Amino acid sequence: MQEFIIGSDVMRFIIDGVHQVAKFDVNVLLTGESGTGKELLARIIHLESPRAKNRFVPVNCGILSGLLFEDKLFGHEKGSFTGAISRQMGCFETADKGTLFLDEVSGLPLENQVDFLRVLEDFRFSRIGGNEQIEVDVRIISATNKDLRDLVKQGEFREDLFYRLHVVPIYIPPLRERKGAIAKMVNHFLDQLSSRYGKPRPVVSPEAMDIFCRYDWPGNVRELKNLLERVFILNAEDTIGVEQLPSDFIWHFKEPPAMDLGEVKKKAETRAILDVLSRVQGDRERAAQILNISPRTLRYKLNRYGIKVNSRGSVV
Ligand SMILES: Nc1ncnc2c1ncn2[C@@H]1O[C@H](COP(=O)(O)OP(=O)(O)OP(=O)(O)O)[C@@H](O)[C@H]1O
Ligand SMILES: [Mg+2]
The missing domain is CATH 3.40.50.300 (P-loop containing nucleotide triphosphate hydrolases)
Known part of the structure; x- marks a missing residue:
């Protein structure tokens, strides 16, 4: 049992x-x-x-x-x-x-x-x-x-x-409400895997263990067990460190790349303006209505973002 x-x-x-x-x-x-x-x-x-x-x-x-x-x-x-x-x-x-x-x-x-x-x-x-x-x-x-x-x-x-x-x-x-059990479970499952597959039991680095203990495990013990099996099978080293953890798991803990919200806004607005202008064949009055802004604001954004369109609404 x-x-x-x-x-x-x-x-x-x-x-x-x-x-x-x-x-x-x-x-x-x-x-x-x-x-x-x-x-x-x-x-x-x-x-x-x-x-x-x-x-x-x-x-x-x-x-x-x-x-x-x-x-x-x-x-x-x-x-x-x-x-x-x-x-x-x-x-x-x-x-x-x-x-x-x-x-x-x-x-x-x-x-x-x-x-x-x-x-x-x-x-x-x-x-x-x-x-x-x-x-x-x-x-x-x-x-x-x-x-x-x-x-x-x-x-x-x-x-x-x-x-x-x-x-x-x-x-x-759920496992996230009893995180104190995680380290014990990790060691237990690795012992189990090692005897099941006849492969030496790897050691878990303190950094990797810290990540296991911080993660919320929405799939609970089953998710933890399955992740360990995957890492155990694919890893040829005798240590499971952060580098050995799969990228689709570790991304939860990686710092997101820097992004400038102003740039994000500019790109999204430029894409929307160009799309609408080309679909109304360059009719700026109509485009402003569709975008729910005044023609003046549209003009301002075209200037500010350096968007140049011809009379048919295509980029020049
Ligand atoms: N405390 C525990 N110690 C050791 N193994 C555990 C523990 N809790 C769960 N497991 C293991 O985790 C896996 C999932 O457990 P189980 O199938 O009993 O979950 P469940 O609650 O019935 O899930 P579901 O609602 O999806 O059917 C099983 O392989 C089980 O052996
Ligand atoms: Mg069940």
Whole structure:
């Protein structure tokens, strides 16, 4: 199992809650931005639970709707629809005695939510096209990076289902709010990469580490992990310094080149004036109207910027 790096007081508090909640069959809703570690925590909860020997079954709720969704979750009997050539178990059955992880639960189609809630109440259902009532023993962990309460307010998510899933909510803060963990994560991921790829473990220079710690990581831990993998693979040196960081990442920290705002304005205005003058065949009255300035201002700008046009509006 992958190790979960804590590295900050907030995460320590969260992990304590996770250890506690893992022991009981209570429904957990993990929330947090993309890449913050929701799935990893869901797997840890499963592995620390009495269900650890049985399956952890992840299902992405955002990609299927209607009958396809029912089929995925509840399965079907042979011949129940065209293409149903044999009996097929759904995720609820596969996860029996284990954990069903409802990923992106906010994407659960409204049309499927009623049936779904009913199953969560008593864990009984039948496969599509079947009469037999199947009973399963499943623990539910859900995750979302959207605000489910907002979706409830907007009428896109059933309130009763929300409360069913939300018995123990766990919010994982974005990486930018726990920057103290970054250095530890960098070292951990480099150790991991080194043993996975059988390549010596590079050292990170203090300057590069400082950049990692200052960056806001909008893609959270996933972004950090992916960047390190890229740098690790492409770098032949035994140190990761600022020079080894990819240019599309490092530009966030480079000082922008000097620019004179007056020059920027002059260029933009010259381009606009020339464009309009050529399209109105040099008619200055008309051009001034279009540019929403007086003919006098137009004359002034032509002089000041040294723009010379002929009577047809072309540059001379
Ligand atoms: N604290 C952590 N320690 C070690 N690895 C972590 C940690 N948090 C996240 N990761 C790793 O970062 C990657 C992204 O995590 P995960 O897939 O769990 O995010 P997520 O919240 O489910 O994202 P999404 O909402 O996009 O599905 C995974 O490879 C995971 O193992
Ligand atoms: Mg995920």
